Structures are given as C-alpha cells and as structure tokens.
Amino acid sequence: MTKSNRGSTSSRRGFLKVAAAGAAATVAAPSVVSAQGPISMRWQSTWPSKDIFHEYALDYAKKVNDMTGGELKIEVLPAGAVVPAFGLLDAVSKGVLDGGHGVLVYHYGKQTALALWGSGPGFAMDANMLLAWHRYGGGKELLAKLYESIGANVVSFPYGPMPTQPFGWFKKPITKPEDIKGLKFRTVGISIDVYSGMGAAVNALPGGEIVAAMDRGLLDAAEFNNATSDRVLGFPDVSKVCMLQSYHQNAEQFEITFNKDKYNALPDKMKAIIANAVDAASADMSWKAIDRYSKDYVELQTKDNVKFYKTPDTILKQQLEIYDGVVQKKAAENPLFKEIVQSQIAFAKRATQWEQDTVVNRRMAYDHYFGPNAAAKKL
Numbered sequence: 001m002t003k004s005n006r007g008s009t010s011s012r013r014g015f016l017k018v019a020a021a022g023a024a025a026t027v028a029a030p031s032v033v034s035a036q037g038p039i040s041m042r043w044q045s046t047w048p049s050k051d052i053f054h055e056y057a058l059d060y061a062k063k064v065n066d067m068t069g070g071e072l073k074i075e076v077l078p079a080g081a082v083v084p085a086f087g088l089l090d091a092v093s094k095g096v097l098d099g100g101h102g103v104l105v106y107h108y109g110k111q112t113a114l115a116l117w118g119s120g121p122g123f124a125m126d127a128n129m130l131l132a133w134h135r136y137g138g139g140k141e142l143l144a145k146l147y148e149s150i151g152a153n154v155v156s157f158p159y160g161p162m163p164t165q166p167f168g169w170f171k172k173p174i175t176k177p178e179d180i181k182g183l184k185f186r187t188v189g190i191s192i193d194v195y196s197g198m199g200a201a202v203n204a205l206p207g208g209e210i211v212a213a214m215d216r217g218l219l220d221a222a223e224f225n226n227a228t229s230d231r232v233l234g235f236p237d238v239s240k241v242c243m244l245q246s247y248h249q250n251a252e253q254f255e256i257t258f259n260k261d262k263y264n265a266l267p268d269k270m271k272a273i274i275a276n277a278v279d280a281a282s283a284d285m286s287w288k289a290i291d292r293y294s295k296d297y298v299e300l301q302t303k304d305n306v307k308f309y310k311t312p313d314t315i316l317k318q319q320l321e322i323y324d325g326v327v328q329k330k331a332a333e334n335p336l337f338k339e340i341v342q343s344q345i346a347f348a349k350r351a352t353q354w355e356q357d358t359v360v361n362r363r364m365a366y367d368h369y370f371g372p373n374a375a376a377k378k379l
Contacts, residue, residue: 039270041074041262046085046102048208049078052228052292053254056160057101059288060256060281067273072266076101085206092257093153099258104158105189105249106206111150112190112330113337116344117143117158119189120323122251123348127161129355130251130344131282134158137347142340149336155263157275159282160254163289167246167311168223169214169230169239174311177318186210186222190326191248197322198315207233214238223248226289227296236304243311247319254285 043061047053054076061074079085082097089107091097104117117139122130133139143156167174168187174180181199188204196202200221205213211234213219221239223246224230230242256278263271300306331338369376 038070039072039266041072041098042082043074043076043099043101044079044082044088044091044097045076045100046079046088046106046206048233050232051207052232052289053101053207053225054078056254056281056285056288059284060101060159060277063277063281063284064274067277068270072270072273074099079206079208085208089152089154089257092259093151095153095259095261097259098262099256102255102257103252104156104255105191105252108189108192108204110152111146111336113146113334113340114143115189116337116340117255118162118252119191119249120194120251120327121247121320123345124352125251125344125348126164127251127253128286129348129351131158131161131253132351133344133347138343139340142336142343146336146340153260155258155260157256157258157278158253159256159278160285161282162249162252162254163226163293165225165246165249165252166223166230167243167248167315168221169235170221170241170243171239173241173307173309174243174315176312177315180315183220184218186213186219186224187248189249190323190330191223193326194248194319194322197326198318211235211238225249227293227300228289231296231300231304236300236306240304240306242300242306242308244308245311245316247316247323 043057045054045057047057057076061076065073083091085102086106086109088097088100088102089110092100105115105119107114108119117130117134118127125133130139134143139158143158147154147156168185170183177198180195183200185195185200185202186205187195187202192202192204203213203219205219205222207224207229210219210222210224214222214235215238222235224233224235230236235242258274263274266274297308301308327337327341331341
C-alpha cells in the first residue's frame, strides 16, 4: 500500500468513527427523553364536573395531550377538587396547580380591570370581536401588564367566544326597570356594579352554588350563562322564567392559565402546541356551543316548561347608561382600567362600524324561512 493509500484509509477510518459516534448519539437521545417520561400537569377548572364548561376544559386538555403525543399530559379536575372556584388564580400563581380553566371576571376582586375581558357590553363588540382586539389590538400586552401589576405568576390565554348571556332567571317576567329593585341577585364582575345600580342586592357566587342558593331563598334571581349550563345546573328546578338578551355580559370568553414558571420550563415545541391548541379549542368550543345550546334551548321549553322572554329595551338602555357611569368611575380610580377601556373603544369603533355596514341582518332570512310563510317547508 502506498503512502497516499494509507492516508486515504486513515481518513476513512476517522470519518467512520465520527459517523458512528453521531449515530449512537442520535439513537441514544430518544431513550433519554423516554427515560424522563412525560411532563404531567394538574389543572382545575372553575366549573362543576357536570357543566359543559368543564367539558370545554377537558376538550382543550385532550387537544394538547393528543398533539404532544402524550409528552405533555394535562389532567383537569372540577371546581373545588383542590381550591374553591374563585381561588383558581392564586392556586395557579403559587404553583399549587399547574394551570386552570375559568373566566377573567372571576378575578374581579384582584383587579377590577380584569373584568373588561367579558363583563359589559363590549362597546358593541361581540365576544369574537373582543378576542380579535385581544390578539391584534393590544389586549394581549395589556393583560400581561395587568397580571404583572398584581404579582400574578401566570401566563394567560383568553379563548372561546361566548354568545350573549341571558339577563337572568326570575320568579316572574321582568317588564320594567323597577322590577329589579330589591331583588337578591347573583352575578359577577362589573355586572355586580351594573345590577347594583339597577337596585338589586347582589351576591357573587360561583356557578355551582347558584341553584342551591335560589332553592334556599338566599337569592330571588340569578344569571349564569347559557341554555346547556343553566339546564344541567338545575335552574329550571327553581325558576320557570328566563329573560333573554342583555348587555351585562355581551362579550365574554374563557381563560386558560398556566403557572408561569411551569410554562417557561417547557420546550418551545410544547409552547407552540399549547398556543395552537388554544386556537383550535376556541373554534371547536364555539361550534359545539351552537349545537348544544340550541338543543337545550328547545328542551328547556318542551320538557322543563320554561318560558323565555326578551328583556325590554328600557332595561337594556338602562344597563348601558349605568355601565358608562361605572366605567367612568373606575377609569378615574385605576389608570390601567382607563388604558384598557380606551384601547377597546379605539378598536371597537372601526371593527363594529365595519361589521354593522358589512354583515347582513339575518332576521329577514330567518322570518323568510321559518316565519308565517315558512319558505323552508317548500324546499
């Protein structure tokens, strides 16, 4: 063998050694991950296990668990399993829980401005438009600033636009603003101030405690959220009158929270999956809500003998006027509150004008197909 050939052989041997070492490292890497096992997270929702809201929390967890191939496993417990519903934020912030599912208005006692994510008329935006403001109009940054202001060690993902919520469940139909005066009423968030301004004696309770309080006479009336939740929680057992349409929670959405330290320790790939699962769950929740709420709306009337009434315009107008006064007062007291309100109004002004000018009113089409002449029957 020539000197030149010996050099080539030596080079080939060196290359093979390096290649073999690289291959060994490639083979060994997955076994290290496997040895570490999946990352587990223990969550709690703010909802009873029978409520569809808890189902939404489970839906989100399943999307993450499936998309990570089991590398991240989120277990979701119902309200009260670890802490009371209103204690979720503290529990996640302190690491007692790794994450949770709820609504921002439940944190009203921590920082009133948090209720602007869902409690009120949304300045004519619906919940999906409010989420658009959050994502693209500066809300995301303002929410992070809010949580920092109260020392909350969390990462927040608002998602899941809710339809307009009923005005409430009552013993008899509400026909005028004066009918609210003196009623012992349940609501949350800025709605506490709105209903109080209407003359009600307000008590803020988690969803799972409302019906029992009405049954015992501790409440005369209450609002919660939607036909499915209200039905499964037992509202038809304590009331047969529900007033539909309201501005007190016209644009609410859910919130997914992670303990910030736990979240920051995750690989970037898992963080990306978490964020994309939020978007997927948001769309899925809104579609499921249309299906389930409409079915239970029918059954509340046909099986539970509930009577639904439209909230009078005089009450709706009063809600807006009282809300404006509440916002002015709180904006004067809280600079962050004012900053968020101004941001929402700027976004809402152009977004709602575009919507009102662009989207056709579907009432005409509904009356055409399902009204007295019922064109749908001819098709």
